[in-house]
Ligand SMILES: *[C@@H]1O[C@H](CO)[C@@H](O)[C@H](O)[C@H]1NC(C)=O
């Protein structure tokens with residue numbers, strides 16, 4: 001046997017592999033599509049909507065009953081669809097098999113005060129959600145969850161095929177399954193990239209890694225292995241995202257990362273991919289997103305934006321869980337510095353404590369305030385009930401935020417909507433998205449060290465009455481407007497999701 005023989009044997013194996021996978025897939029997916037018809041009709045009949053043409057928009061959100069920020073986005077989007085698109089039925093793929101449709105709808109009402117119409121909403125319950133749980137994958141968590149999510153998407157598509165698929169939980173690997181089996185357009189709302197910057201940076205600096213490592217030490221071997229793992233993962237993550245027709249993101253931070261990932265290219269892996277998978281898993285016929293668009297999540301500012309803007313007390317308020325990255329010591333030190341030039345001030349730190357580590361941190365902060373001799377002007381309120389927090393938001397003058405590189409900072413939005421002047425860290429969401437000029441005028445202050453925080457606090461407290469009121473007014477107007485449901489709906493519309501809905505209807 002010479003090299004030519006081997007080449008032809010390999011080539012035939014490859015052709016057989018590619019052809020059989022392609023035939024099996026085609027068969028399977030055409031079966032799915034046939035049975036899809038009955039399943040759709042059943043669903044529409046159940047909702048009493050089988051008389052008019054209807055389109056289905058499917059939302060992949062396996063934890064839809066969780067009641068967090070991601071769920072607010074989901075339900076706000078669906079409520080907007082229900083209001084503006086009478087011929088669209090929303091279908092949520094949920095793994096909450098322990099809840100019924102009515103229970104989920106009433107929980108959404110209680111938790112978010114969002115009213116959903118049961119007539120144009122239905123659920124497809126997925127029984128295999130455990131395949132995406134952390135605990136199922138103690139090792140290779142990223143990979144395990146991603147493969148698991150593909151399995152879950154398969155369950156979803158075999159239960160019902162919508163006309164447009166939107167993933168709102170960040171399971172990009174499901175796109176391949178949806179595109180292969182259902183051949184429908186895909187969109188995504190991404191809160192957070194699956195691959196962290198950390199990994200991205202390692203991959204970017206892989207040249208340095210290669211040349212730095214000693215050739216055969218076992219740890220170098222391991223890190224090379226890990227690097228390859230990340231690299232392959234990154235390649236497929238990027239490929240997945242590119243098979244979406246449109247991508248929305250919740251902040252500038254996420255946008256930067258997702259755009260970076262969309263541009264990611266890896267020639268060697270691309271070649272190997274094409275060799276192994278032939279033409280499957282290539283981008284869909286609906287075009288692929290080349291950049292992500294920001295759709296800020298809506299914040300509920302209805303109640304706090306009614307608080308009075310005048311008559312505020314000389315109180316500086318901090319709202320942050322007692323976690324290390326929130327950097328409470330800087331707040332105490334800056335306040336200490338401020339007290340050297342000003343008196344009659346109070347610092348109130350409200351925050352949650354999740355465990356004994358957090359408790360220990362609170363104790364350390366108390367000791368620090370004694371050490372600095374400011375304990376009489378500082379009040380800690382741990383795990384405050386909601387009304388207490390609202391009460392301080394209605395009285396305090398300044399909202400203080402010190403976390404470096406916070407992706408967003410909903411507490412800063414709340415400060416502004418409640419009428420406080422924000423003094424926030426000069427990085428991340430508070431710098432790029434939240435405390436930004438409105439009509440060319442500032443809406444608050446930024447700082448990045450004990451000294452600059454003390455100065456910013458001093459400046460904010462020294463405004464004339466007129467300037468003070470104008471600043472609060474601007475901050476409130478801006479926060480309420482930018483993070484409102486209407487703004488959310490406008491940007492959601494601007495993603496052109498509707499143009500991807502096939503016009504063929506039942
Ligand atoms: C599912 O069935 C409906 C109703 O017949 C049809 O309009 C739709 O195109 C089908 N979806 C797919 C992916 O075949």
Ligand SMILES: *[C@@H]1O[C@H](CO)[C@@H](O)[C@H](O)[C@H]1NC(C)=O
Nearest residue numbers: 191192250251297407408409
């Ligand atoms: C975007 O989502 C991430 C992850 O859930 C969250 O940490 C961040 O605060 C969100 N940003 C906004 C603007 O809500």
Ligand SMILES: *[C@@H]1O[C@H](CO)[C@@H](O)[C@H](O)[C@H]1NC(C)=O
Nearest residue numbers: 084085486487489490493498
């Ligand atoms: C979004 O688009 C729908 C029509 O598709 C329209 O009725 C609605 O008013 C739009 N919303 C906003 C806030 O522009």
